[in-house]
Structure formats: C-alpha cells, structure tokens
Amino acid sequence: MVERKGGADEGALIKIGPKLLDLLREFGEIELENVEIEAEELEIWIPSATVVTPPAAAPPKVVPAKPMEILKAEFEPPIQTYQGRIVEVKLGATRSEGGTREKVVKIGGEAAPSFYIFEEAPPNPPVISADVFDMEVPLPRAIKMHVQDVIGDPAAWAKLAVDKFGADLVTVHLVSTDPLRKDASPSDAAKTIEKVLQAVKVPVIVGGSGDPKKDAEVFKKIAEVAHGERVMLSSVTLDMAEAGLLGEIAKAAREHGHVILAFTAMDLNQAKELNRKLYDYLPRDSIVMDLTTAALGYGLEYSFTVHERARLAALAGDVELQHPTSSGTTNAWAAREAWLKLGSEWEPRELRGPLWETVTALTLLLAGVDIFMMMHPAAIRTLKEVIGNLYKRGMVKPESIADWVSIKI
C-alpha cells in the first residue's frame, strides 16, 4: 500500500531520482576553489566613515560613556569531563579472526556527546547499513526505482548496496521467515545469509521477521552457520525474555562469536533491563541497543530525546547504557510526507522522500546513533558525506562566507 500506482508522470519522475544521485556524486568531487574568489569581493563592503544622523521620527536615547574601541573578552572552549565511555563493538571478522570478512566495522568507544569535537571526535565514525529484503515487500517508488533489478535476490541487492550506494555493511531482513508470510525455514534463511556473506566483503546484520518464536529458531540456526563471522542478530526483545527465548539466542551468539541488537520501545528503563538480562550470557562488547526510531513528523522527537538521554546518562556513568546504538532510519518512510503526493508546491516527492530519510538520520546522528539502517541511495550518500565532513575540524575559511549577504544567486 505504501507504493502508489504509477501515474502519467512516471517517466519524468524516474529520471529525477538517479539524476540527483549523479549530481550528489559528482558534486562531492568538486573542489572549493571557486569559493575563494569571493574573498576579494570583500573589499566592497568595508564601510566608509559615515556620520549617522538621527531621523526626526526617533530621537536618540541618552546613553552614558560609550566604548570607542572593542573591549576584549576571552573565550575558552567549555570542556567537560565524563566518567563513562561507550563500549566499543566490532562487527564482522576477518580470516585471521575466524571469519571471512575483508572489512570489519568498529562502532562506539565515544567519551563525549555526539560530535562535541571540541572535546573529542567519535573514535569510530557512525556507519551506514543498507536494508536488503529477502523477498518482495511494499516499497515507496522513490526507493524501488533504485533496487528494482535486484528485488528477490538478496545477494545481488547486498552487492549493489555496497558497490553502488556505498553502504558500510548490509542488513538482510529475513521477511520470508514470517509465519504469516512465506514461513521460510531457518535453513532456507541460513542459505540466504550464506549467499550474502559470499557476495559482499563487509559485515552483515541479520534481521528477523518480528515473530519472537520464529526469530529465535532462525537466529540460532544462522549463528551456527555463520560461525565466527560476527554478524549482528537484529533483534532481541523483552518479549523474547518473557517467552524464555532470550537465553538460547544469546548463548548461540556467544558460542559462535556474534553480536546482538537489543530492541526496546523508547524506554530507557526497559533498555537497561534487557541489557542486564543479556549480561548473563554475553560480554558487554557484543551488545548494541536499538532504542526505536520514529519517522520525522511521526514521533522523531521521542527518538531524538531517548537517544540523547541515553548517551548523556552513559557518559555520566550509567554502565547499563554504555552501548552503541542502532537506528532503523528507513522507518522515515512510514511518514506519508515522505512518499505521498501532496500538491504541486511540495513536489517532487522523489526528492522530498530521500530528504525525509536524510533529515531523520541527521537528527539522530547528532543525538549519538552509531549505526544507521537506511534505504535510499541519496540519503546514504549524504549521511556518509556529512559524517566525513564532521571530522574536518579547522577547515573553514571565514572569508568564504564573510560576504554571504551580497552573494548573487
């Protein structure tokens, strides 16, 4: 239902999506040389020593002795110290580590709030995992047009996401295992994961169907088959704990060297409770938290605040929250504004949609999220670029914007 039937404008819209992508790609390579030229234009506005005379309409106030020169004030960066540090978690394992990955990903390790780079830049940059589905699912057209050739072939989809979209890792959602859909068997699911592991060199996240019982079976099987690969099982919940399923999944993860994603619904007490349960089975460096991502316009502020609070509490010393976090950023597309036709002044939605996902991601980036599970290639590319730029401290040239007031557009 998310996808609407193609209208008369379909041809035109399909063009604009990939075009934007090309534009963003090319633009990333343009040097900033042309900006510097503007420094010379600065001369224009150096003010003449005009004496300003008061207008009749508003007589000047009488003010006591005014300074004639700039009074100097010192500024010291407001550095704070923190008791806590986020645990570093490694995803994927190379051959020498017991897996077959050529690239591994490290997340976490932060000792300051997100991108407070005057204190410390995050030791490991946040990463992006592209969503891959193992069967056809409803997708907004703006996304579908980028993946239509690989729908139904998760290995090819994963390869496309890594090679073309620039994803750091991939999340394979085993939707087909859902008892309400195809009810595919754990060994079928394991085969899919094996194929993906062969197709890409990056770490893999294994997404379940959301059915606690079935997910437990699937995760156990995959933990075994992907022994040593350090995949992340996405995800376990307090419901699984209640149903007595948590222990066996966590044990399998430990035995075969994997990471677990602990999902809770925007509640830090529950997040802590679930982590405590997992500590019985797993080392702390094998747990990542999903605190729930709501879409921009559909509760993003709760996600933002729960992440900001979790990170600040962790840095203040709450060990049960000292885990990296993962965000299902693709949820941004649950907002109708991301894909619905809204009237000509808000079009094209082929740009509005990926921007919706991007803004959702940027908001959570600044709250401290470490892994972004995303879909649209333009959103993925932009987030990667912004993360890279956030590390480039000391690169600004004040003159590049000093005369923004008179730039001609």
Place this chain on the structure above:
Amino acid sequence: MSVSKVKKGVREISPLDVYMLLPRTNCGKCGESNCMAFATKLVNREVLLELCKPLIEEEKYGSQYSKLKELLAPPIREVVIGVGETAVKVGGKLVMYRHELTYTNPTPIAIDVTDEMPEDELLKRIERINNLKYTYIGRTIKLDMVAVRSTSNDPAKFKLAVQRVMSTTKLPIILCTFNPDVMKAGLEVAYERRPLIYAATELNWRQMADLALMYNCPLAVFAPNNIGLLKSLTKTLIEYGVEDLLLDPGTFPDEGIADTIMNFTMIRRSACKLGDNLLGFPIIGVPMTAWSLKDAPKEVLQWKEACLAAMLIVRYADLLIMHSLEGWSLLPNLILRANIYTDPRKPVAVEPGLRVYGSPDENSPVLVTSNYALTFFTVQSDIESAGINCYLVVVDTEGYAVESAVAGRKMTAQTVADALKFSGIESKVKHRYVIIPGLAARLSGEIEELTGWKVLVGPRDSSFIQAFLKENWPPKVS
C-alpha cells in the same frame, strides 16, 4: 571576561529557592492556593511571575521581585523581532537539552530577497513566502520572516526594496547589509516594524550600534568562526547600550560543517551550563551559505541547504536565514522544527475509546487505530475529509503509533479485544467485522481467535481508507 559566579542552571532552581523570595502570604491572587504551589509552577515555567500582584505592586517587595526576575531569567535572552501579531520571539531558551524541560520559541525561518530583484520577481517571491502553508496535527505551519539582502550596496535601491517588501507582507523583516549607509536607508523606512539589523562586525560595529540605539531595533553580531571576537563584540555592544543582540558565528557548508556545529554547541553550552552572559543570546544560522558553492546544480544546493538547516535546528539555532523556497526542501525542516519544539511534558496520547463519524448505522464499518495523537488526528482527518460514516475504536497503545505499538507489544490482540469490548461497539452494529490498520496485519489471526470478530486488514496509510472501503465494504460474505 571572568564570570563572577555561575548562575544556577534553570533545572537546578528548586521551588524552595523561589518560595523564599515570594511574599509567602498565601493570598491566592495568582490563582494558586498558596505561595509554594505558585513557586512550583514558576519553576516548571507553567505561569508567569507577573501573576503575583503583591510582588509587583507593593514597594516592600521591590528587591525580591528583581531577584526573582534574575533567578528565573532564561540563560538565553529572548529578543522580539517585528511588531503586532506576526512578531517573532527568538531565543529565550531555558535549557540546553529539550528533555531538561522544554524548548521555547521554535526557530523562525526567514527567506531572503535582494534589492536587485526585478519588482515582479520580488513580489512573486514574497507572495510565495506569505502563502506556503502546511497542515500538521491540526496546526498550520509556515514561514516566519523575510530577509532583505542588499546585493547592490546602494542605499536608494535598498530603501526601495524594503518599501516593496513592507507593502506586500506583514512578516517581520531582517535588513541585511554590512554597510551602515545602506542599513540606515532601510531603517528609515522600516524602523517602526522593528526589523533585525544584520549585522554588526569587527569593522562597522559602532555605526551599527548607533543605528540600533537610534531606531530601537535588535542587532545581530557577525564574527565568522571567531567566538572570541563574537564575545568581545557583545561585551562592547552591551557597554554601548545595545541589549537585544543575536549571535552569528557563521554557517559553513560542506567541510565547514564540523566547525559550524562545534561553534554553535560551544556557545550554547557556555551560556546554559557555565553562565556565560556574553554568549547568552539567540544564535542565527544561515544555511543559505550553501548557495555560495556557485557551480553546483540548483537541486544539489537546495538539498545541501536543507541538510544544514536540519542540523542547525537540532543544534541550537534560534533563527535561520534560507534561500530555497521549494516545498520539498522546506517541508522536512518545518516538520522537524515542530517536532523538536514539542513540549516533552505534554501527553501525546488521545483518550482511547469509541469515536463516531458522520451518521453511521448498524451496517457501518468499524475501524481500529492507536491512541498516538498524530496517528489519531491523521486518521480522523482522512475519515472526515472523505465524508465516511463509520465507527473508530481507539486502542490504548500508551501513545505509540501503530507500527511501534505492534513492535513494542502495546497494540496486541488483547488490547484490541479490550478496546472493542469497552467501546460498546457490539451493541451498535449487527455485523462482526473489524478493520485493523495494515501495519498491524500480523495481529489478525489472534484478534479473530480472541474476539470472534472477522478481521479485515485495512490499508497501511489512512489516506487509502476511502478506496479500501469502496473495494471491501460491505464485506463479501464467505
């Protein structure tokens, strides 16, 4: 500058601190039963100090009143730009993080025009700024201000452009030029509308300060990537007698994002956590500096500008100046602003229970949704605008939207069954078909088992309810 004593953070003030400075007569004139209750509300920013009449009217409380004003003043000064009903309040932030209390004064967004635009182009742009509106949770969200830039550097041209803008919009105005002569020309025609003067710099600060004092208008201070200079300028300007200041530490696109975000964050933390009064002013973000990357295609610049704006809405900008007027690039930020500035203390749930739309009868459809306010209002507005006669059973999902409610076990077969039962719907319709949200499809089997009602899985988005009913209602008897 040394901060003599760090002022208590807004969250550190206790009701008792406030109570000790109130008259403590429990006179009840403020509407509260006693002074302690009033003190508690003051600390929570639920009432204004001025409701305490004795404090203001009786001379003996004079020094207590000023102490209280000082104690309760926000660490970020609130500055008013414009006059009348379209005036905007900028800054006035009480806390650094929204979860500490709430954010006040949603970041106004100003769109630029220039004094070299042909008249018809200028008027068209203003008209679009005036009319761009979107309805979100029953509220109208829109653009807030117009920034007039002098690209000509010619006082006469600037004056004319400002006049044209004033005659076509009531929105507050920002006058943008670094040339005091040009600024003066603009102020001569616009000062009664209390525009923001943008901006004082290291070079022109005296002339700009004179203008700000003469015309009684707020003044922006611009010191790109130089917080030391920014502080020196605010110190100087305060001494000079200008009180309503705004800070622009510079917004740098692309690789400048690192320092931009760092500067905004350091300024806000210094003001909120270290009591640095010289930085306790609203911050201006200028995402339109993305347009200085001249050779890029327009969509890319709009995209980059929107991304910069989003990051600055999250990281402490109290006012934004932007260029793109494209709905697709503005809407995400208009919504983001509404989200971030939502009061986290207000419940986001509506009452669960039965709602009736139009004039349904015993054969009308029964729909189910969550009690998350936004979901509910969206579904309601779709039902009403389509003129559907139906019943809507609102399930108590503790304020979660359908998808998260299903994932978080707030919407389950049991909560749906309870809602059906307590709504009394069984006596209102003679059929037993319930339409559940498409995003709750996985609950269908269990709901049928638990309630005996047949489940029809509705659309994933309520905008398709009308189409869904056309196709599926009345249900085909199997």
